[in-house]
Amino acid sequence: MGFGDLKSAAGLRVLNDFLADKSYIEGYVPSQADIAVFEAIAGPPPADLFHALRWYNHIKSYEKQKASLPGVKKALGKYGPADVEDTTGAATDSKDDDDIDLFGSDDEEESEEAKKLREERLAQYESKKSKKPAVVAKSSILLDVKPWDDETDMAKLEECVRSIQADGLVWGSSKLVPVGYGIKKLQIQCVVEDDKVGTDMLEERITAFEDYVQSMDVAAFNKI
Amino acid sequence: GAEELQLLERLLGLPGGNKYGVQGERKVPVLQSNSGPGLTGLMTIAAHLVRQARREQLLGSTAEEKAVVQQWLEYRVTRVNGGSSKEDTRTVLKDLNIYLEDKVYLAGNTFTLADILMYYGLHHIMVDLTVQEKEKYLNVSRWFNHIQHYPGVRQHLSNVVFIKNRLYTNAH
Numbered sequence: 527m528g529f530g531d532l533k534s535a536a537g538l539r540v541l542n543d544f545l546a547d548k549s550y551i552e553g554y555v556p557s558q559a560d561i562a563v564f565e566a567i568a569g570p571p572p573a574d575l576f577h578a579l580r581w582y583n584h585i586k587s588y589e590k591q592k593a594s595l596p597g598v599k600k601a602l603g604k605y606g607p608a609d610v611e612d613t614t615g616a617a618t619d620s621k622d623d624d625d626i627d628l629f630g631s632d633d634e635e636e637s638e639e640a641k642k643l644r645e646e647r648l649a650q651y652e653s654k655k656s657k658k659p660a661v662v663a664k665s666s667i668l669l670d671v672k673p674w675d676d677e678t679d680m681a682k683l684e685e686c687v688r689s690i691q692a693d694g695l696v697w698g699s700s701k702l703v704p705v706g707y708g709i710k711k712l713q714i715q716c717v718v719e720d721d722k723v724g725t726d727m728l729e730e731r732i733t734a735f736e737d738y739v740q741s742m743d744v745a746a747f748n749k750i
Numbered sequence: 751g752a753e754e755l756q757l758l759e760r761l762l763g764l765p766g767g768n769k770y771g772v773q774g775e776r777k778v779p780v781l782q783s784n785s786g787p788g789l790t791g792l793m794t795i796a797a798h799l800v801r802q803a804r805r806e807q808l809l810g811s812t813a814e815e816k817a818v819v820q821q822w823l824e825y826r827v828t829r830v831n832g833g834s835s836k837e838d839t840r841t842v843l844k845d846l847n848i849y850l851e852d853k854v855y856l857a858g859n860t861f862t863l864a865d866i867l868m869y870y871g872l873h874h875i876m877v878d879l880t881v882q883e884k885e886k887y888l889n890v891s892r893w894f895n896h897i898q899h900y901p902g903v904r905q906h907l908s909n910v911v912f913i914k915n916r917l918y919t920n921a922h
Contacts, residue, residue, distance in 0.1 A: 547892045547912065549854045554899040580852045587859040749915050 528603035531648050532566040541567075542575035544607050549581070551605050557597035559605055560585045566602055663720040666698075668713060668746035671732060671739055676708035683738040684712055690731045694722030713745060751779035754870045755795055761866065761902040762803035776831075792867070793823040800863055808863045818857045822864035830871040839875055843887045850889035854896070861900060869897045876910045885916055 529544070530537040541563070545551075552559040564585045571578035588595065673683055680702055688697050698715030705711050716728075725744050732742045752770035759766055769782040773790060781789040781798070789795050800808050810816035829842055846868075850856075856864040876884075876894050884891045895912045898904045 546888055547895070547914075547916070549892060549896040554896055576851055580854065583852070584854040584859050 527606050529606045533568050538571050538575055542578040545577040545581045556588050557595050558599040559597055561592050562599045664750040665720055666717050666748045666750050668715055670743045670745045671712040672741050674740045678738055686735040687732055692723050694719030751777055757905055758799055764803050793827055810862055815857050819862045819864045822856050826867045826871045843890055847887040847889045850893050865897050873907055
């Protein structure tokens with residue numbers, strides 16, 4: 527969780543994306559979660575990040591009541607989209623900050639060491655980010671693998687299917703579902719990264735086991 | 751019309767017992783009164799109920815806010831009606847989506863009667879939108895999802911589902 531470094535453009539973009547379909551950081555009322563994130567931002571987000579700007583202006587209007595908003599302030603890494611890496615380190619946010627002025631700049635207080643640590647983490651985050659997208663699109667797929675007849679060795683069939691390995695493919699649980707005439711189909715779950723594995727590739731590799739597999743279908747496909 | 755006003759009464763915590771009728775072809779709601787002709791019109795009756803419940807803040811606090819609330823009440827009554835065509839509906843959603851881009855509530859930063867009546871008025875439209883349409887009118891969806899979670903608003907109306915992970919768009 528977390529937004530990355532909220533003082534950087536990249537972090538603000540993650541925040542903007544997150545807020546596109548939400549009015550608040552958590553839930554449907556303003557809370558300490560919003561205050562925590564608000565205080566981590568240097569100032570109003572640029573106009574092109576209009577969701578973040580909308581949220582910023584709205585939270586700013588609660589400035590006077592910020593102490594009485596519900597909830598408990600947590601570390602920034604606990605908020606935000608579930609699959610963004612939490613790169614907030616001790617350097618940026620472990621302040622008990624009801625006393626700190628909402629608009630006060632905290633640069634004076636940051637020591638040299640903390641600053642260096644932050645730069646390092648920022649560089650790390652940026653490099654990681656450039657290697658893979660901040661949000662990895664994943665899907666959970668339920669496959670139906672059908673044998674030729676009721677004499678097919680289903681255990682062997684399952685073994686063959688599970689032997690298929692690929693980057694971005696993780697096999698999950700499976701069960702045998704009777705379809706009639708004594709024939710059972712194998713229903714097996716897998717989680718794939720959309721960029722790396724597609725159902726075509728899975729179908730190709732599964733049906734390659736011609737001795738056991740008659741056909742394969744996608745029973746269910748859900749984005750995670 | 752009348753049903754909506756009853757939902758509003760409950761939301762406002764009013765004891766109920768008001769009698770409503772409808773008038774004319776356009777089914778304009780009427781609040782019947784024992785001592786006189788009664789009140790006519792959705793906007794009028796709604797505002798009256800709000801004052802009865804002593805929740806005037808729902809009509810806006812500053813002069814500007816009050817005007818904006820009135821604007822949306824008028825919009826609701828003239829543009830968001832049961833008999834709108836598909837095209838009218840699309841225009842309404844488009845207008846709203848642009849308007850809500852930088853606002854959390856219709857009146858900006860506070861919850862008002864405008865949000866309530868627009869929510870009730872739009873419910874039957876939002877219920878029928880496809881996933882793709884909900885994403886297309888992203889700001890309306892965000893606002894609608896927010897309002898339907900506001901305590902006391904939704905009551906027995908169905909919860910419109912907005913999925914968490916956007917499927918179609920990466921650019922905004």
